[in-house]
Amino acid sequence: MHEILEKAKLVRLVIFDVDGVLTDGKLIFDESGREYKCFNTKDGHGIKMLRNSGVETAVISGRKSRAVSLRMSSLGVQHVLQGRDDKRAAFDELCAALSVSPGQVACVGDDLPDLPLFIRAGLAIAVADAHIAVRQRADWCTSLPGGCGAAREVCDLVMQAQQTLEPSISAYLTV
Secondary structure (H helix, E strand, C coil): CHHHHHHHHCCCEEEECCCCCCCCCCCEECCCCCEECCCCHHHHHHHHHHHHCCCEEEEECCCCCHHHHHHHHHHCCCEEECCCCCHHHHHHHHHHHHCCCHHHEEEEECCHHHHHHHHHCCEEEECCCCCHHHHHHCCEECCCCCCCCHHHHHHHHHHHHCCCHHHHHHCCCCC
């Protein structure tokens, strides 16, 4: 765990996949073709806390969804790259736009399209229910599955490593 915390200390950007990471991976469509996704509020609060601690957040998704745009907007996530089959190019765009090196990036994924990011990132994280090939190539795996608090675990890990978690928690304890 010491090695993971050392890598997490360097993180300036966390990139999340959406389906299977920020959601449980289910795609729900009504009869009109409208798509629905469920996001975890604990994950959302973790993302807000992480952003407030000075770490930038982004999503890269192979799919496009208005629900993702709305949710990320409500969390203040400004870097939302959707419909991106070439996640490697999207990763490079984010690094250039934010002036971060690949070693300063943590990527959170669950399936094979996320592997090109794992190879580049300084910290590769798989959610608990990720495909086995993804878990095997991850530096760290969450204890919770995607859409069920895994993203919060990631946020807490990075903040713990950067010693910003306890001050963030303490802010809620002041009267």
